[in-house]
């Protein structure tokens with residue numbers, strides 16, 4: 001079979017929490033909703049900029065959830081990233097516990113993770129009114145040994161800060177946070193950020209799972225699309241072409 005994908009940098013974006021786990025809660029907001037909204041905007045923006053992107057979740061659910069086994073869940077996010085062959089893993093969170101502003105967590109200094117964190121922080125601190133708390137080394141599960149890619153975790157404001165949540169409730173502010181992430185990630189991969197996709201999520205979509213059916217989306221270069229459908233049909237599966245603008 002032909003190689004359907006050109007060689008592009010690969011990124012796994014991880015919207016923190018989800019499903020039964022709301023993450024931090026405060027001032028009428030749940031962390032899981034904001035992290036998903038940010039990531040659903042970030043993905044098409046980065047794809048437009050020539051990066052292959054996978055999400056660890058694309059709806060309000062906990063990937064890999066097994067009752068009372070949080071470690072399995074966190075490992076599952078690493079497994080999604082590893083199976084995708086990600087070069088960089090970016091986990092998106094909202095902080096809590098009495099503070100204000102933006103910080104980025106890494107597992108250790110001196111590596112590519114620190115480089116990515118520095119690049120992102122450069123753009124994030126230009127977002128109007130965001131206090132800069134810097135890059136910090138912290139022992140966080142998804143940043144640790146299970147994730148093969150260089151990994152960072154961005155903490156975007158404090159959910160228990162009235163000033164921060166006022167910003168996080170503003171869709172334009174969320175959009176500037178997304179653009180700052182996109183610019184930092186492009187910079188890390190040596191790409192010049194191109195403005196092109198304006199995609200705002202008004203409502204967070206809900207994941208509907210039919211246990212009898214599974215849908216896989218396959219992205220291929222346009223000239224190969226019709227051949228790819230034929231090849232998939234030959235394997236005995238239904239396939240449909242969808243041209244995404």
Ligand SMILES: [Zn+2]
Pocket residue numbers: 016017023024031093094
């Ligand atoms: Zn979190």
